[in-house]
Amino acid sequence: MWSTGTATQQTSQTGRRTVADPFFAGLTRAAATVILLALAGVAAFLCSEAWPAVTAPSDRIAGGDGLVAYLWPLVFGTLLAAALALAISAPLAIGVALFISHFAPRRLALLISYVVDLLAAVPSVVYGLWGIFYLAPKLSHIYSWLADHVGWLPLFAGPASVTGRTILTAGVVLAVMTLPVISALSREVFLQTPRLQEEAALALGATRWEMIRMAVLPQGRSGVVSATMLGLGRALGETMAVALVLSASGLVTFNLISTDNPSTIAANIALQFPEATGIQVNTLVASGLALFVITFVVNFAARGLVARSSKSEGS
Amino acid sequence: MAKTIDVSDLDIYYGSFKAVEDVTLTMASRSVTALIGPSGCGKSSFLRSLNRMHEVIPGARVEGKVIMDGRGLYDVDVDPVLVRRDIGMVFQRPNPFPTMSIADNVLAGKRLNGKRMNRAEAAEIVERALVSANLWNEVKDRLRKPGASLSGGQQQRLCIARALAVEPQVLLMDEPCSALDPISTTAIEDLIHTLKERYTIVIVTHNMQQAARVSDTTAFFNLAGAGRPGHLIESGSTPKIFSTPDNPATEAYISGRFG
Numbered sequence: 001m002w003s004t005g006t007a008t009q010q011t012s013q014t015g016r017r018t019v020a021d022p023f024f025a026g027l028t029r030a031a032a033t034v035i036l037l038a039l040a041g042v043a044a045f046l047c048s049e050a051w052p053a054v055t056a057p058s059d060r061i062a063g064g065d066g067l068v069a070y071l072w073p074l075v076f077g078t079l080l081a082a083a084l085a086l087a088i089s090a091p092l093a094i095g096v097a098l099f100i101s102h103f104a105p106r107r108l109a110l111l112i113s114y115v116v117d118l119l120a121a122v123p124s125v126v127y128g129l130w131g132i133f134y135l136a137p138k139l140s141h142i143y144s145w146l147a148d149h150v151g152w153l154p155l156f157a158g159p160a161s162v163t164g165r166t167i168l169t170a171g172v173v174l175a176v177m178t179l180p181v182i183s184a185l186s187r188e189v190f191l192q193t194p195r196l197q198e199e200a201a202l203a204l205g206a207t208r209w210e211m212i213r214m215a216v217l218p219q220g221r222s223g224v225v226s227a228t229m230l231g232l233g234r235a236l237g238e239t240m241a242v243a244l245v246l247s248a249s250g251l252v253t254f255n256l257i258s259t260d261n262p263s264t265i266a267a268n269i270a271l272q273f274p275e276a277t278g279i280q281v282n283t284l285v286a287s288g289l290a291l292f293v294i295t296f297v298v299n300f301a302a303r304g305l306v307a308r309s310s311k312s313e314g315s
Numbered sequence: 316m317a318k319t320i321d322v323s324d325l326d327i328y329y330g331s332f333k334a335v336e337d338v339t340l341t342m343a344s345r346s347v348t349a350l351i352g353p354s355g356c357g358k359s360s361f362l363r364s365l366n367r368m369h370e371v372i373p374g375a376r377v378e379g380k381v382i383m384d385g386r387g388l389y390d391v392d393v394d395p396v397l398v399r400r401d402i403g404m405v406f407q408r409p410n411p412f413p414t415m416s417i418a419d420n421v422l423a424g425k426r427l428n429g430k431r432m433n434r435a436e437a438a439e440i441v442e443r444a445l446v447s448a449n450l451w452n453e454v455k456d457r458l459r460k461p462g463a464s465l466s467g468g469q470q471q472r473l474c475i476a477r478a479l480a481v482e483p484q485v486l487l488m489d490e491p492c493s494a495l496d497p498i499s500t501t502a503i504e505d506l507i508h509t510l511k512e513r514y515t516i517v518i519v520t521h522n523m524q525q526a527a528r529v530s531d532t533t534a535f536f537n538l539a540g541a542g543r544p545g546h547l548i549e550s551g552s553t554p555k556i557f558s559t560p561d562n563p564a565t566e567a568y569i570s571g572r573f574g
Contacts, residue, residue: 196410202371204424205400214423218414
């Protein structure tokens with residue numbers, strides 16, 4: 001009785017599966033295809049619209065020195081701002097994530113994770129306004145101090161910007177914006193450390209910090225790299241906050257606190273597009289294509305890094 | 316090397332829940348003490364309280380005395396980190412550090428002591444620990460390979476080597492063979508036999524035959540019902556516990572009538 005019951009159930013299950021399985025397989029395949037098509041569509045659009053700017057004579061491009069000369073400072077500014085942002089936010093975010101996952105009492109950890117998640121929900125234009133009206137004036141004092149005392153460093157050569165609307169300020173604003181992304185993901189990765197690994201370290205006589213270095217960080221490394229890359233993606237593409245904060249002159253310089261600052265691609269598009277016509281539009285699209293390529297390269301490099309490090313660990 | 320552990324009137328708590336009540340037990344040096352009993356009777360909690368691993372669970376605490384070498388392990392001036400360096404532990408499932416090589420796994424505890432080792436010293440420590448754990452012949456040609464590349468039984472012996480490398484007084488084993496096949500289990504049991512000449516060993520096991528095979532002293536834990544604390548019912552020399560136990564509950568458990 002019982003065995004026949006299961007037998008029929010099994011047959012009916014396999015019967016249903018023959019319809020349901022291909023259906024869901026097709027559904028997921030369609031979803032994956034849509035993603036690829038969307039990406040291909042964007043790439044095709046960017047290429048076709050950017051083409052006139054690529055072939056145009058150099059004196060017709062803004063600045064008059066051709067497309068490469070136009071794009072280079074923007075690419076430089078984009079990478080510099082993103083690098084500054086990550087240099088500030090990545091260590092901070094990893095520290096916050098470790099504090100939440102392994103040091104804070106549960107209630108405090110919940111509160112902090114909630115606040116950090118909230119930071120991610122604030123619209124970027126609000127960060128921009130905060131950057132202009134609050135952060136930049138405050139930082140300008142620090143900048144003049146830096147120019148006076150460590151001005152021998154090329155980074156702080158000055159003369160310090162009076163408004164404080166420099167690439168470093170933009171980097172700080174971007175750091176605040178990327179912090180929640182990186183720390184939220186890192187927190188999840190750190191929380192997934194197997195309890196068995198943590199106890200292995202503790203049972204050997206590891207202190208809490210030694211346990212983190214032994215068990216938590218090695219396990220979480222690839223996850224933290226991925227989290228940082230997502231943060232980098234946000235920093236590279238951020239438009240509004242940078243457009244508001246940065247007072248750009250389009251110069252390629254590592255002087256972080258002066259009035260001469262390179263702009264970023266995204267901010268430049270947002271600022272120039274309303275008044276652009278004809279070939280100028282194509283030039284802006286070409287800069288968009290450059291950003292697209294940069295994001296791609298950065299993501300692939302990060303993936304390669306993660307894959308290589310996990311292979312050398314052999315796990 | 317080996318030291319005796321004296322436990323008296325030990326109560327173990329998880330928050331407000333009392334998991335183990337009023338245990339008094341001596342674990343003699345250079346011998347194997349087996350802790351047996353049904354699931355939930357508190358034998359693992361008891362084992363973890365011996366090297367202060369119990370308290371890494373939030374809310375967990377103990378009351379009572381655990382004395383080794385004349386010192387209370389729960390005295391206020393005792394650092395749990397140092398206790399754990401003296402009392403090593405092997406877990407239910409093998410847990411080598413997956414990102415470390417075999418050699419680095421063995422040295423992990425040694426490196427915590429912050430001592431600088433030169434290459435020759437490190438190699439010697441690795442060899443000695445792996446020989447002690449009866450794993451040297453199997454891995455000596457691939458010490459740089461990741462620890463996770465070994466079989467389950469080899470991983471467990473690697474974990475034993477890792478615990479031995481810091482030269483502990485006592486080795487605690489929490490069902491060390493429950494995730495292993497019979498051949499690996501035999502290897503570990505043989506190892507326990509040789510290790511007891513140098514260490515105090517306390518082992519938790521669900522396998523009665525294993526307790527009978529490896530231990531000199533057996534302690535039987537039981538609990539009156541779900542939600543009630545576990546008690547130490549009876550302890551004594553292993554042959555006696557397995558042939559003529561004093562308590563009828565012990566006999567019932569050992570003969571397989573419950574649990």
